Amino acid sequence: MRIVLLGPPGAGKGTQAKQLAKALGLPHISTGDILRQNVTEATDLGKEAKDYMNKGLLVPDELVTKMLSDRFVKPDVNGGFILDGYPRNINQAKVLDGILSGMKMKIDLVFDLDCSEPVIIQRLSGRLVCRKCGANFHKNNMPPKKEGVCDNCAGELYQRPDDNVETIKKRLLVYKDEVAGLIKYYQDQGLIQKIKADGQAEIVLKEMVALVSLVSKKNGSSKD
Numbered sequence: 774m775r776i777v778l779l780g781p782p783g784a785g786k787g788t789q790a791k792q793l794a795k796a797l798g799l800p801h802i803s804t805g806d807i808l809r810q811n812v813t814e815a816t817d818l819g820k821e822a823k824d825y826m827n828k829g830l831l832v833p834d835e836l837v838t839k840m841l842s843d844r845f846v847k848p849d850v851n852g853g854f855i856l857d858g859y860p861r862n863i864n865q866a867k868v869l870d871g872i873l874s875g876m877k878m879k880i881d882l883v884f885d886l887d888c889s890e891p892v893i894i895q896r897l898s899g900r901l902v903c904r905k906c907g908a909n910f911h912k913n914n915m916p917p918k919k920e921g922v923c924d925n926c927a928g929e930l931y932q933r934p935d936d937n938v939e940t941i942k943k944r945l946l947v948y949k950d951e952v953a954g955l956i957k958y959y960q961d962q963g964l965i966q967k968i969k970a971d972g973q974a975e976i977v978l979k980e981m982v983a984l985v986s987l988v989s990k991k992n993g994s995s996k997d
């Protein structure tokens with residue numbers, strides 16, 4: 774299955790993508806995670822992307838496209854993938870289609886995670902991320918067992934620099950500017966499944982897994 778996750782910042786794309794990837798045995802590709810890794814390692818891409826990210830703006834398409842093309846050369850994507858954070862606009866959606874068509878593949882399913890603004894702000898302003906393994910926690914909703922320490926790998930938990938209220942609001946505006954066209958693009962192809970993502974993470978995941986299973990049956994395969 775080749776699955777794309779759309780949704781505003783804080784809708785739970787990363788949280789659900791990780792669980793879905795585990796449940797389906799597929800790689801989770803997060804453009805946000807790859808960019809943050811580049812920022813941490815101070816690569817040329819990271820140095821160029823950092824300012825855009827900290828301001829809540831999209832990193833220019835040409836930088837992200839090159840990064841995505843490099844990721845899709847790795848053989849683990851051949852059996853399917855969960856793509857989180859890409860595409861963010863029609864241009865990126867067309868680039869993705871181009872990469873996939875060169876590999877004789879196409880998207881099977883696009884989840885559109887819907888979440889209200891107050892919930893988004895509450896979630897993001899309390900989010901904690903592990904520096905080592907990238908796991909997500911939340912100060913109140915999903916607190917780690919030990920304060921400041923990742924349950925999975927004992928790495929240090931930190932707050933993302935773009936998770937302050939002002940930048941969250943900017944990210945939401947950027948998302949709203951682009952999303953309608955993107956949803957129409959995938960709706961026209963019959964790929965969109967809307968998910969109410971305000972509820973408990975486990976319930977959201979259950980609904981997504983059920984839809985994946987339905988679509989794979991419809992497409993005639995559980996793996997491809």
Ligand code: AP5
Nearest residue numbers: 782783784785786787788804805826832858896900910974
């Ligand atoms: P990216 O990292 O993709 O950030 P985002 O889209 O803003 O999304 P988030 O990671 O903030 O939210 P999420 O939906 O994944 O929520 P999460 O699961 O973490 O991108 C960051 C930046 O990189 C962009 O602003 C841009 O600059 C750049 N970028 C990335 N991709 C790009 C692209 N393609 N083109 C150009 N630029 C790009 O959940 C949030 C919190 O809520 C967590 O604490 C979690 O524990 C909690 N939570 C999640 N689900 C639930 C639930 N159901 N109930 C309770 N709490 C929950």
